[in-house]
Amino acid sequence: MKQYSERQLEIIRTVTDRGFSAIDALSEQFNVSTQTIRRDVNALCELGELRRVWGGVEPPPVSGNLLYAKRKIMNVTAKRQIAIEVARHIPDGSSIALSIGTTPEMVIEALQERANLKVFTNNLNVAMQASERHDWSVTIAGGSVRPGDKDILGSEVEAFFDRFEVDFGIFGVAGVTPDGGLLDFSEAEVGSRRAILKNCRKSFLVMDHSKFGRVAHVRGGHLSDVSCIFCDEPLPHPIKGGIGQTDLIIANQAKGEEMPEAGQSNSQRGKR
Structure with missing residues (x-):
């Protein structure tokens, strides 16, 4: 190692x-x-x-996806601010489905001040953090674990998310095309994300600016499919006019900011 x-x-x-x-x-x-x-x-x-x-x-x-250890430290400040902003929109008592990826992991860290959450995930890192809270319930998908990333992917995961209806679905993406298409590195990753999207009342896409133009080869959905996009920078010009009624929230870049109560926000918002 x-x-x-x-x-x-x-x-x-x-x-x-x-x-x-x-x-x-x-x-x-x-x-x-x-x-x-x-x-x-x-x-x-x-x-x-x-x-x-x-x-x-x-x-x-970059050729293919990066190793988990490297992705964990990439754009960490931006990811943390995105996570803090997402946490402002999750009230106590919510049910949440979280997918694989380092940004959803930071979201679960930012939610530590929330009470009585119900967490459903196929991300072992998320599950381990969430299980530290005695007032939260944690339900995890079954199946084979992907080494390094500690993800669980496959048809069992899609069936798992299909069994629940949650308040919020929170997921990332490997890349975004110039026309706003969502990309991942495998069909299993796309299937997991789509299963969460289908079974939540509000869907939050969390991604930093490095995902714009990033190369991945499996298409699966569009930015306009989600309820809200959380990013650290405004969308590039070719994309920002094509997200329909989806909300866009640009995370506050102030460092060291404390997480306020749910419902409060210092973000820049706008319909695009």
């Missing part, structure tokens, strides 16, 4: 968020010498986490 120092993890996060970082800029950010940064960067490049380019480093080319 690969071991990284805390600084190396922060370097990966920084480069991933920015798309490129100069060695000098990283040296200044972490208050260490350029030689130290170069040693860290060289080690990360050898492990395939970064790629050296003229004057600095950038993320490596």
Whole structure:
């Protein structure tokens, strides 16, 4: 198993968020010498986490989905703010279906102040966090567990979500096409997401800006299918005019903000 120092993890996060970082800029950010940064960067490049380019480093080319450990730290600030914003819209006593993915995991973290939730999920990470609360009920799908991600996928999962009617369905997506189509990496992922969408009263799509234009190969639905989109940035111009009556909420970017009571919001809203 690969071991990284805390600084190396922060370097990966920084480069991933920015798309490129100069060695000098990283040296200044972490208050260490350029030689130290170069040693860290060289080690990360050898492990395939970064790629050296003229004057600095950038993320490596993406082929297929990223490993869970890497996705967990990508755009973490944006995901956390999205999660906090979603939590504002979930009242005590709600029933919630949550899908696979790192952003839904952060949503369950942000919901820790809510009472008496009923959680239905095919995400073992979500289930483990939710089960820490004694006043919540947690129901999990059966089936085969996908290594690393700790997801459960397949026809059993779709049948599982079909057995319940919940207040809120919360799910992510691998990518979004220029015309607003939703993409995932497998038919099983699409099937799980669609089963949640079909069996909830309100559907929340949670995604950061990196999903726009991201390449994945299995189509499954459109942005206009969901009740509300939670994102950290406005939708790109070709997309924003084509989401019909779907609500769009841009998560507040203020760092360190406390989560207010359900129903309160500092977000920017708009019909598109």
